Amino acid sequence: MKSLPIFLAAALGLPTGVMVVAPASASSHRDSPFISEDPAADNTDVYAFVSTEPGRSEYVTVIANYVPLQEPANGPNFYRLSDFVTYQINIDVDGDGFADLTYRFQFKTRIVDPGTYLYNTNTILPPPNPADPTSQYLNLNQQQSYTLTEIGRGGPGGGRVLLADVRTAPNRPGPKSINIAPVGRGGTAVRGDTSAAYQNLAQMAVHTVPNSGDLRAFVGPRDEGFYVGLGTAFDLINPSAAGADGTSGFNVSTLAVEIPKSRLRAAGDTDGIIGVWATASRTRHPVCNSQSGVGPDPNRPCDVAGVMNNGVGTQVSRLANPLFNEFLDPIKAKDLYNATAPNQDFKNIYPYILNPATEQGPNTLVQQLREFTRCTDTTNRRDQVASFMLGYPAGVVRGFPGNRETQTASPATADMLRLNYNIPPKPFGAQDPMGVLNGDFAGFPNGRRVADDSVDILLRLWGGELQTTFGSSVDCALAASRLTDNVPANDVPFLPVFPYLGLPHEGFNHTHTHNQP
Numbered sequence: 001m002k003s004l005p006i007f008l009a010a011a012l013g014l015p016t017g018v019m020v021v022a023p024a025s026a027s028s029h030r031d032s033p034f035i036s037e038d039p040a041a042d043n044t045d046v047y048a049f050v051s052t053e054p055g056r057s058e059y060v061t062v063i064a065n066y067v068p069l070q071e072p073a074n075g076p077n078f079y080r081l082s083d084f085v086t087y088q089i090n091i092d093v094d095g096d097g098f099a100d101l102t103y104r105f106q107f108k109t110r111i112v113d114p115g116t117y118l119y120n121t122n123t124i125l126p127p128p129n130p131a132d133p134t135s136q137y138l139n140l141n142q143q144q145s146y147t148l149t150e151i152g153r154g155g156p157g158g159g160r161v162l163l164a165d166v167r168t169a170p171n172r173p174g175p176k177s178i179n180i181a182p183v184g185r186g187g188t189a190v191r192g193d194t195s196a197a198y199q200n201l202a203q204m205a206v207h208t209v210p211n212s213g214d215l216r217a218f219v220g221p222r223d224e225g226f227y228v229g230l231g232t233a234f235d236l237i238n239p240s241a242a243g244a245d246g247t248s249g250f251n252v253s254t255l256a257v258e259i260p261k262s263r264l265r266a267a268g269d270t271d272g273i274i275g276v277w278a279t280a281s282r283t284r285h286p287v288c289n290s291q292s293g294v295g296p297d298p299n300r301p302c303d304v305a306g307v308m309n310n311g312v313g314t315q316v317s318r319l320a321n322p323l324f325n326e327f328l329d330p331i332k333a334k335d336l337y338n339a340t341a342p343n344q345d346f347k348n349i350y351p352y353i354l355n356p357a358t359e360q361g362p363n364t365l366v367q368q369l370r371e372f373t374r375c376t377d378t379t380n381r382r383d384q385v386a387s388f389m390l391g392y393p394a395g396v397v398r399g400f401p402g403n404r405e406t407q408t409a410s411p412a413t414a415d416m417l418r419l420n421y422n423i424p425p426k427p428f429g430a431q432d433p434m435g436v437l438n439g440d441f442a443g444f445p446n447g448r449r450v451a452d453d454s455v456d457i458l459l460r461l462w463g464g465e466l467q468t469t470f471g472s473s474v475d476c477a478l479a480a481s482r483l484t485d486n487v488p489a490n491d492v493p494f495l496p497v498f499p500y501l502g503l504p505h506e507g508f509n510h511t512h513t514h515n516q517p
Helices: 195-203 261-266 324-328 331-339 342-348 350-354 356-360 365-373 382-390 454-463 477-481
Strands: 006-008 019-021 043-050 059-070 085-092 101-111 120-125 138-140 142-152 160-167 206-208 216-223 251-260 273-282 314-319 417-420
Touching: 043 273, 043 314, 043 417, 059 085, 059 261, 059 273, 085 251, 101 251, 160 216, 251 261, 314 324, 314 331, 324 331, 324 382, 331 342, 342 350, 350 356, 350 382, 356 365, 365 454, 365 477, 382 454, 454 477
Parallel strands: none
Antiparallel strands: 006 019, 043 059, 059 251, 085 101, 085 273, 101 142, 120 138, 142 160, 206 216, 216 251, 273 314, 273 417
16 A cells, blocks of 8 residues: 655755655555455554653553554444454564563454444443443443453463453544433434543553553554655655645554563563564454354354464564565565564565665665665665664664664564663653654654654655665765655644553544645
8 A cells, every 4th residue: 555656845846955755655554465455453553662651661661553544433333453363562572583572462342232233322431330440331332352461481381361351442433422421312413522531431441450560551442643644645646745644534443551661671681672563363254154144142143154273363464663564575575574473584574675676676665765865775775774673783873872682692683663661761742753863762763652753764764864874885864864754743642641642533523634735
């Protein structure tokens, strides 16, 4: 779904030398041929950062988003995570490309009244016992819960169940469904902002795990927080001077876990540097056939066919750095990337990242960039390898303390979102969205915060802003620093507290503001 057409701002009457870039879709939506057919397992974004909520700086927040570009008014079967997919957040603490700590989410959907079409049978209200995480929201007809298991060093061999059958946050249909007080189902029109009422319900899906150092988890719909200009990309590169957030008005499904740093150390971390990625593995794809009939179980209305897999299923999606598989891997390698672990990346994709022009051909991303910067290297891109597959050594990039693994002399060359969590976080509201490139070392590509301007950072890195730092004889820093998609902020404010991503759009009242002039 993504391509990266580039054009000169001069064509738009902008100041000479400034380059405007129109990327295609959001971060990792539909990144390969196979996953484009399986949106419920499609991993869209991964974030990893030291928590910025007051009093939580000894925690690392990791967020994995799935199910791309959700239209909020999508009832009666609102988007949800699949009961037939295992979702995992994986953490490598020693740089070998294998997970040392995994947080596994598995889902179960329950239909209360199978005789109706409704998502909710009346105004969704708090659970009868909010303190009990298994107590479900009142009047929510299509209820979803999950079990969260921690697998890794310092725990039992089969993993430790942290949360069992706990509620997820509901969708946000509109003011008759989401309100502080019961509204009723009469025909009277209901208007008004539902943000406070929804936030009250969603907060009840933030669960603190007992006896875990106050580890917290959240699952539910959120605003699509990856802001990016995409509307001009497929009209034969038809640019506009003003950028527009092409993901505005859409939602995603969010899995978030806030992990004590002490748990990372217990799993074997000794240097405060970790690698993060997320996966989805499909256990089966259920179907009903012509011989099926309505059965007595409301959650299995017909005989569910489909091939079962042993264990957690077959891995069909993987994501770490944003836009990595979309733009840097050739089509022939994308499905393989999604099916494998980071420890296989050196064998499978490293040549495409180091020498894209010779390994992939003339239609690579860096060649498109070079046509406009006139200086982007198309081979020997050691800077790309460092940015996305190894991390930066200490002091090499503008005084950055580094996020390259030091526990091993030869860390794996693998796509992982590397985070040095020793670096103190900037307070919410004081963060520089350009992260490391502007001297805010707690931001992307040292981990990734929700408000980081990932597209502009990536454009500058892809364009070669750091290529001389890693051995190039061609200085491209100035030209690369001018690459932008002209979308400087998200359409919905981020939250200053866990889970940080903005509230989801409601179905009744929402807008998509990404139309191009």
